[in-house]
Amino acid sequence: MGRGKDRTPLLRLEAEQEQAAVGLLKRFLDERFELALGSFEVQELLDLFTREVAPHYYNKAIFDVQAHLKDRFESIESDLWALEKS
Numbered sequence: 001m002g003r004g005k006d007r008t009p010l011l012r013l014e015a016e017q018e019q020a021a022v023g024l025l026k027r028f029l030d031e032r033f034e035l036a037l038g039s040f041e042v043q044e045l046l047d048l049f050t051r052e053v054a055p056h057y058y059n060k061a062i063f064d065v066q067a068h069l070k071d072r073f074e075s076i077e078s079d080l081w082a083l084e085k086s
Helices: 015-033 039-052 054-085
Strands: none
Touching (some): 015 039, 039 054
16 A cells, blocks of 8 residues: 555654654564564554544644633633632
8 A cells, every 4th residue: 555645644753753653563563463564564554543543632632731721711810800809
């Protein structure tokens, strides 16, 4: 299966992080499933996850941070109102 130029993952890791992820996946596949894949195949798998799955985790993290910050700002606003009324 060839890699399409328009299918480049939107999220990228630093080179060292990507190499570590490829190594981790290679070891996991070998130890857990006795599936010895080369770096090229594992890189394709990592690219698939990066392209198709990682954006969902990224968006969820952004949503969670936005909700946390909204709650925090509302709390600060409430505290400021309490100070003004005193």
